Amino acid sequence: NNIAKAMLIFPGGGYHVLAYDWEGSDIAKFLNSKGIVAIVVKYRLPDSKSLENKKMVPLQDAQRAIRLVRYYANSWNIDQNHIGVMGFSAGGHLASTLGTHYKEEVYEKIDEIDAISARPDFMTLVYPVITFTSEVKHSGSMKALLGSDPSVEDIQYFSNELHVTKETPPTILFHASDDKGVPPENSLLFYQALIKHQVVAEMHIFPKGGHGFSLATDNPELNRWTEMLSQWIRTF
Numbered sequence: 001n002n003i004a005k006a007m008l009i010f011p012g013g014g015y016h017v018l019a020y021d022w023e024g025s026d027i028a029k030f031l032n033s034k035g036i037v038a039i040v041v042k043y044r045l046p047d048s049k050s051l052e053n054k055k056m057v058p059l060q061d062a063q064r065a066i067r068l069v070r071y072y073a074n075s076w077n078i079d080q081n082h083i084g085v086m087g088f089s090a091g092g093h094l095a096s097t098l099g100t101h102y103k104e105e106v107y108e109k110i111d112e113i114d115a116i117s118a119r120p121d122f123m124t125l126v127y128p129v130i131t132f133t134s135e136v137k138h139s140g141s142m143k144a145l146l147g148s149d150p151s152v153e154d155i156q157y158f159s160n161e162l163h164v165t166k167e168t169p170p171t172i173l174f175h176a177s178d179d180k181g182v183p184p185e186n187s188l189l190f191y192q193a194l195i196k197h198q199v200v201a202e203m204h205i206f207p208k209g210g211h212g213f214s215l216a217t218d219n220p221e222l223n224r225w226t227e228m229l230s231q232w233i234r235t236f
Helices: 021-034 055-072 090-101 139-146 152-157 183-198 225-234
Strands: 003-011 037-040 080-090 121-128 171-176 201-205
Touching: 003 021, 003 090, 003 152, 021 037, 021 080, 037 090, 055 080, 055 090, 055 139, 080 152, 090 121, 090 139, 139 152, 171 183, 183 201, 201 225
Parallel strands: 003 037, 003 080, 080 121, 121 171, 171 201
Antiparallel strands: none
């Protein structure tokens, strides 16, 4: 029984829905083929009527999910020091929120699992939503997460390029230049913040691919990103 690296996957869907197959189980199967344990996280969406403090709920679920995986790492044959996160679009926003806000107490501790670190060991962000402060923001995700009249504090808190530190996990980013849904400047802003804080960072911006390309199986130019990713993960 080899100890494997693991990746938690946060599917996209604009904080309205979860693209569970396209940016979830399909990705998990690819990672499995490379010997990586993949866990697709069905995080709660902020538009559910029953939730209080809706904007914090996805982050609460992300923190709890990575703590659970670390807690059960031994019994699942996972190396607890090699647990990464991967997010697509709004799921990339959630992954980068976890990567920059992992230390913050965003829910009441309920058991010993909540004493475990929620810091990802590495991050993969694929056409991620990153910022809510600039004109390249994804208004749909912002409205779904923060409502139609968000406070300046909330906008700043969830603009993750503003919260990168030297402790932010090493990150690889993938985006397409012609992404009209979430402009590639989102990835650029995060990459620049990583470089500024001397965090290990790698970025690939493809000329064409639009938004939401997932594995891009029918596009040989674009589907190289998965091989680039598996090469990169080997360095950890």
